[in-house]
Amino acid sequence: MKKDEAYDRGRAMRFDMFGEPGVAGIEQADDFQEPLQDMVTRLCFGDIWSRPGLDRKTRSMLTIALIIGQSRPDQLKNHIKGAIANGVTKEEIREILVHATIYVGLPATSDSWRHAREALIDAGAY
Template sequence: MSSKRPEFEGEQFEKGLQIRREVLGDKYVDRSIAAADDMSAPLQKLITEWCWGEIWNRPGLDRRMRSVLNLGMMMGLNRSAEYKLHVRGALNNGLTREEIVETILQGAIYCGVPASLDAMRSAQAVFREMDEAQQEDNG
């Protein structure tokens, strides 16, 4: 999806947009970019260029490891909406459902039981949504 907003142009933005799409999917990214208004566009630019174009593009960690870190951080911060988003990203980056459950168990010790319960509910909701979408595609 191409936007006509001038702030959504440039090499760094395009690099970040590509990585963001690969991890989170076109549908989510298109919705986020399309929803940007005069107030939120600068934040979308910042996230796309620096989070996705700079940090996610660094060679020091692969995408699987970055996903593991994000799951742990989102769980610890109790950010369930972002956690769900990053469960999908982790699956796109090659983590298995079993590995995601293991990150939740690990986090239960370091982040606490309430955070792990919320993360488990979030992961299960994403798994259900994905299974239902797959059944619809196959049926």
């Protein structure tokens, strides 16, 4: 993996948001998984998450809403923990869930409520 400024920014942000587990995937990636870890580190966190137009808290809130809409529980749990690190509160996460329930629909969000609660408990924010 070629390291550059975007890579370094992305790795640092992944560590800030998710701690050691957030960078473990980078360290443990084999030659098959390396392209994914590179894209996540460099493009997702090094470029998109690092853009100046929105702060990290706002990006976390948007990401949670989008992931709820996609019904991706593992990603939701992970990003709720990252959102807590970015200053999003339990109450704000609850409001995102309420809002998403109306706009995305009950079947897609009912599991998200449970997964969000588990993630908040795991993060010590419940």
